[in-house]
Each structure stands twice: as structure tokens, then as C-alpha cells.
Amino acid sequence: MIKMAKLKVDGKEIEVPDHFTLLQACEEAGVEIPRFCFHERLSVAGNCRMCLIEVKGGPPKPAASCAMGVRDVRPGPNGELPEVFTNTPMVKKAREGVMEFLLINHPLDCPICDQGGECDLQDQAMAFGIDSSRYTENKRAVEDKYIGPLVKTVMNRCIHCTRCVRFTTEVGGISELGLIGRGEDAEITTYLEHAMTSELQGNVIDLCPVGALTSRPFAFTARPWELGKTESIDVMDAVGSAIRVDTRGREVMRIMPRVNEQVNEEWISDKTRFIWDGLKTQRLDRPYVRRNGRLAAATWGEAFGAIKAAVSATSANKIGAIAGDLASVEEMYALKELIRSLGSENLDCRQDGTALDPSLGRASYLFNPTIEGIEQAGALLLIGANPRLEAAVLNARIRKRFRRGNFPIGVIGEATDLRYAYDYLGAGVDTLSDLASGAHSFGDVLRGAKNPMIIVGQGALMRPDGAAILAAAAQFAGSIGALSEEWNGFGVLHTAAARVGGLDLGFVPGANGVNAADMLAGMDVLFLLGADELDFSRKGSGFTVYIGSHGDAGAHHADVILPGAAYTEKSGTWVNTEGRVQVGNRAGFAPGEAREDWAILRALSDVLGYKLPFDSLPALRSKLYQAYPHFAEIDEIAAGSVNDIATLGQRAGTQRGDQKGELSKSGFASPIKDFYLTNPIARASAVMAECSSLARNNFQAAAE
């Protein structure tokens, strides 16, 4: 129960929770308080002094509203409500004074500053400052620091708000930035100017209220006011972070986070933020057909003709389709309808061979506790998951819960730095059975906790014995009380943005179908919808059609390439690991002759003689929503049933026999070997390549 406190702000009486600061109370009353160091998601520093207000009955001087709680203001002598003022001459003078101080050493380089136009200092100097300064002395000069390939520093501009220091320490979980020196000589830097290693470091660019920390890849390329802004959804991981794609013309200039409390709060990972240069390189901008062993540019007609020839030359059960990790629900639906109408059941959206199956119920492959639900969890067990690399933003949410304390975390799998402390339980299946049998003490911790939570990663599922492990984990979840109507603590952590949508669609082999690995080896005609994460060394000699945006592994092994649109170039639906249906919007057009993937499939279906029954995206969606109503519930989660997981758990014993032999003894290993290079767009990005080589070198240096 939240206790409420009443107070008056500028004479207006309001009631706010009593843990609020005065700044938050003033916001609640509709008064804007300028601030630099205060940030809702970081600890209070109280060092910029911009948020000064007048407190009635307090000491006769302005008070920093960010550091003073609602509980700290005293009522009047006769029990009047405590009162604060934000519009008195004292406050005005205080703001002007603070602003003048801040600007003593701040360079007047707004015309060449990348923060110009979206700068807190600029805006607040206009709103709360005075027109000139009384200081004629030289401004201080600070050496710029190297803190990595992503964040550019211009340290003359720093006003020492320490938001970046607090972010890396508190949210990032790794103390990389610090404020060295003191007074006028204080400087923000990393230890000896080493590059930052956090996967969330790009967020300090957004946090920096001035132009001291700016985006290095975006430097000097555009002004914020000349960019078109499109709200969309990220596809780099299965979290589905809310993003804003900033474009100039048809070129994506940068990607920024949007606030979505349920998913990413206001953070995004570096891969999400800095991927955009990969959208400009290695693009497939025209159809290609392989002639005499070499891919040659062709027209759409020639490409479709080649496909028609190949399809008509084979039987239906030798035709298959694999959907990649970035595909949207719409194009997977179109591809599924096309393959079905060709008479084949060879479909798979699980390139990595993960043992998830929609026939086990939707709850069996969702992150059921939800990302926001992590904050309610009482204990956590990670099975074969490395959320730091597989879902960096979700990892920040786990760390947020961890920082509140009383949150035991156990890990089965790889013992890596997850940015929070955990108990390492073991590497593989044996540890899981020890936990289940009660031989391991961490099982009691989970049983004793309110709302215990289990995260099963792809590292545990993309193995031959994955189905048995999934069942064992489900059984264990039931035995520790993680499965009830109020709390479903069993979560599968996905790494691919398309995966849950594909499973929802039933984009898996039918009764007579074969899975992705077998399709790659044995199909006569194989459609790859942006599928690049396959082991192409095992590819058979069949005719391969690649539909996708980037010239990556899939395109290299294709016989026909149909150029598609990347995720910023199409309107599409993606379902994140929680099962949340989200729609991304088109920020620009695909290059050259490339088209949106669903349109390619629609045109191809006409050539093949099985015309798909829609001519526009709305028509496709209405068909889709008819067949799968939950896709119409945008931004909502159609929750899975707890009973599905309980049923899945009951299969745990029986499955060892009928699966491929016994459970393997080898340890769980995360599928993500290189955080920065997980998909074709990232592999085309120079920035990601630089980050990747830096991370590899750091890893080597740490190992030595």
C-alpha cells in the first residue's frame, strides 16, 4: 500500500505517493522543473542544482527539488499543508544563477555540436537562463577522451552531471566510466581511456544532457530537425525494443529508443542503435539468377521464370521453405500459404533447430512471466541462457530487480559475466536433474521464494535433446511452484525476432514435413526467407531461392535471389519473446528494384499459378487476423495457458526414451558467439565489425 502525502505546489493542492521527490511532485502538479543530473531511472546525485525551488518554512534559500523528498517538507505552524513554489523571484534568480555558472565553462560551439537542436542545456538556457554572462575569463579546456568506437566525446562541453557514470554503474552493471579529479579539473573518463565494453553503452548518448557524449557513427551527418521520424520495432533480438528510426530522404540516419515501460523502458542495445550503417551496404537491389555457376543480374520476370521451371520440375514433397530470424509475420504467412498451396508441408522457422513446437501450446515457447514481470520475481534460474548477449535490454531488467536485493540467481550453462552476481550451479543436464531431485541446495532457494522464475535459453534447446530438456525444465518449474494462475514463472528466452511469430503461425513442418536441417540437405526447391544462420556446408544440390535484403551466406548459396526489404523498409508485425504482438512501420523504401517480401511472394504465387488471395497489405492482414485473431491485438500479449507447461512437464519422464537416445552430458552453450554479428544486417555493418573485433581482443586480453 502506497502512503500518500499532500502538499501544495504554487498554491495548487496535490496528493502524491510519499516516496516522491519534490521534483516528481511538481511534475505531478503540471509544473516543469529544469534539471540536468536528475533522471527517473538513475540514482539521485543532486549536483547540477538546476532544479532549485523555494520551500515554504524551510531554510531561507532555494532547495534542490530532486534530492528533497515529499516527506521532508514540513507543514505550517497551524497544520497547513507544506508548500513549495516554483515561480517565485527567488527561484527565477536561482535558475539564472545556476545557468550562468554552468555556462562559464561551456563552449559556445552549438553550431558545430551534434547535440544542437536536441540539447537540454540549449533548451534550458533559452527557457531559464539570462541573455549574457558576466564572466570574461578563459574557459577551461579538457582533453577529449577515447571511450570506444560508439561514443564520441567532446569533453569541453561536459557539465559533470554524472548521468553517464551512474548509468554504466547501475543499469549497465559495469563500472566503466568515472569522474576523476576534482572541482574545476573534474573529468569524465574510462580507466586509462579503455573502450567501454557494455552492450548498453550507447544509451549514455541519450542520457548526456549536453553534447559531451554523442554518437560517433552519426557525427556530423545530420541535424535532428531535418530527420523524418518513424516509430518502429527493433528486430535485432527477440525483445522487440521500441525504436524510432530517423531518416533523411530514404536513408536511415540513426536509430533512437522510444519509451516502452513494458519492454525496454528507455534503453536499447548497441546492436539496435548502431546497426543502421549495415542497411546501406551489401544490399540486394535487383534480382539475380545463377547462370553457368555465377550469379548474374536478371529481371523479375527471368527470376520468376527460373523458379517456375524448378518448381514444375519437382514433386511437392521436395519443396520446402525456411524462414529467417528477421522475417515479419506477414511475409511468413504469405510464404506459408504459398508452400501449402504448392502441396508441401516442409516449413520451418527454426533455423537453429530449437526444440520448440507450437503443438505443445503457446505457453511452451513464450517468455511467460513477461519482461515487466521480472520485477515481481523472487528468485531466478537461468538454464542455458546468457541474457547479456541474447537480450541485453532484458538483462538490464534482471539487473534492475537484482539491485533491489533479495534476488538469488542461479545459472546452469556458461559461467560468464552477466553484470550481476549469481550462483553458478553447473554446466549442463546433470545439474538440472540434481536440482529436480533435490540434491542441489539452490532448489530449496527457488522453492522458498515467492514467484520463482526459470528462463530457458536457446543454448539448452537447440540440441538434439532439447525437447527433453524443455520438458525437464517445465517439470522442475511445476515442482518449485512457478506455475500458478497468478504467476507463470516459466519463460523461454528467444534470440530471433521472427521466432515467436513463426511459431504462432505454425511455420513448422507438418505431419509429413521435414525440419530445417533436413530441408537444407534434401530439398529440390528450397525457399529461404532471409535465412542466413544455416550451416550451408551441409546444403544439398537443390535449387535454392533466397528472398532477403542482404548479400550474406544465404544469397551466396542461392540460385535465384529475390531482393527484399529490410526491417526499416516495410511495415510488419513481429512478436517478441513474451508473445507481445508489435507492428513496425516503414521508414523508407527498399533500394533499387527490391520490394517488400510479401509483395514478392504474392507476385511469385501468380507466376506459379497459385495466386495468393490478397493484393494489398491490409488485405493480407485481414486474412491473417481471420486465421490468427491474436495478431490483431497490437501491443498485447495473448497469454499462454499454465496447463500447457504442466502437461509439457508430465512428458519429462517419457521423452528420454523416444528422443534421440539419452540426454547429452555436454554443457549448455549460448548460440550467440558474437553479440555484434548475429544477423545479415549486422554483418554488413562496419561499426558492428569494429565493435566485434574490439570485443574479441578484449576477450583475448582477458584470457591471457
Place this chain on the structure above:
Amino acid sequence: MSVRRLAEDQFQPAMFAFNEENAVWAEATIRKYPEGRQQSAVIPLLMRAQEQDGWVTRSAIEYVANKLDMPFIRVLEVATFYTQFQLKPVGTRAHIQVCGTTPCMLRGAEDLMEVCRHKIHHDPLELNASGTLSWEEVECQGACVNAPMVIVFKDAYEDLTPERLEEIIDAFEAGKGSEIKPGPQVDRAFSAPEGGPLTLLEEVKPVRTNLEPQRGAEEAAPMPPTDAGRAKNVAPEADASIKTPVTDKEGAKARVKAAQDMPLSATAKTDPDPKSPGSAVEGAPPEPGSVSGDLKPKRSRKKAGPTEGEDK
């Protein structure tokens, strides 16, 4: 003070470790702090590392960080914040810290620094040619009574003259610093007066006043209240005998009438002050504090003595 950075790589030793005695001491120091607060030992440990090596090396920072399970940057923050931590090599035989705060400065700290400039190096925190000496200016060391003073390692040398400081520097340079007695370098004990005590020279006998019988209240002589503590206003305009528009309303009216009748007469000696809203010339009551000439005497704060106005 200037920007403090770690020393250049060529000065940095390859590694740092506490010697045996210091390692034992460090463990004991860390144990002083409650469980989970061991990182609070960072300042004592860094100081001990400085005492061991003479200055805080990069390896010492990393050693302390590892020992306390802290990120390197957090220890670097502490080491760069406190100017007591020397981040560059200082003189091997002596690092002279000259107090330059006001009392020492008034008593000749500038001259001491001139000696250091002359004998050691022109700039503070630089080694002399042989690397044995260095100096810097520091803030108050708390020996203002014995100003001016310097500190070498943990000893203070007080009541210095430039000549005496030269001798001290020479002694340290020669490795005989321990032969010099720390403390005042003149004939005085600690901060006692030079040449012996100046007050309380004779033996003081206790006087027990409370043994005498109390005087009765009736014996107390009746005394009128005094105005000994009151401020005496001797300003000419406060003279009580001067007539004001308040004390002499009739006279004032007559003068105003005269002024209105004959505006060009010599009644108003000065032009009315344009800044004041009204002046006596226009018949307005005088503004408090707006005194110009004898016409508008200021009312004294205290009404001293009787006045002869009828309005009393």
C-alpha cells in the same frame, strides 16, 4: 591545482605489492570495516601504498582495486581526487610541502617557496637534478601559530626562516634529515611563546569568593537605569533643539505658505530633488532619509529630552 593524471608509462613500475608488514597491516585495516563495506579501506590502503613506494603508482591503484574487489576506475577516482596522493614520483629523500595558506603566507611562506625554487626546481612537483628532492605548495597544515612551516613526510618543521629551510633541505639532501629536530626551529616549546612564558609568571593563589557572606538584597544601593549601552547620536541633524515639521507644525505651515507665495524667493535654498516624490517645498512630509540641508532635519531615532511644540 591542476589536472592530475597518472605518471607517464616510463615512470610506472611493472608491479606493486605490499611488503610483508604492510600486507599484515592492510588485512587488519580491511577487517576494521563492517561486512560488505570493505571498499571503505581504499584511502588508508592507497596512503600506505604511497608510503611504501613514495608515490601512488598505476600498479598500486590496480593492486588496491583487486584487493578490495573494486573497479579500477573507482580507485582512480579516489586517487585523483585527494591531492595528498602523489601520482608522480617525488624526491626520494624529501618531498617538501610548503604551507601557503594565509597565516603562513603572511609570515613569509613566499620566501620559503623561493628557497625551494632556487634549491630544488623552479616548478612544484618536479624532481631536482639528482631526483632526491621535490617540493609543492599545500593548503593549511594546522600549525598557523608556528607559521611559516613545511612538512616533510610526516614531520612538520615550523617557525622557519629561509636560511633555516636551506639548512633543512641541505640536511635531507645529504641524507641526514633525521638529525633535524622536527617542530619549532626557534627557541620555543610547541606553540608556547618564544623565549619562555610571558603571562602567568607569578604563582596564582585561588580566591574563594563564595566563602564570603552574601550581601542582603536590601543592602543593594538603588541605582537609576543607565543609558550606558545606548548609542549616542551626535549627528547635527539629530540635535533635538532643531525644529522640524513634526515638532513645529505652525512654523512649517508658514514656511510652506511663504514658499508658495513667493516661489522664486530664497526660502528654498536648493532645488527640489527630482528623485523624491515630494519635497518640503511642495508641502509634503519629509521622506525618511532624504535630508538636504537644514530645512529637513532628520528625526532622531530616540526622542531625547522634551520638545517645545504645542502638539505634545
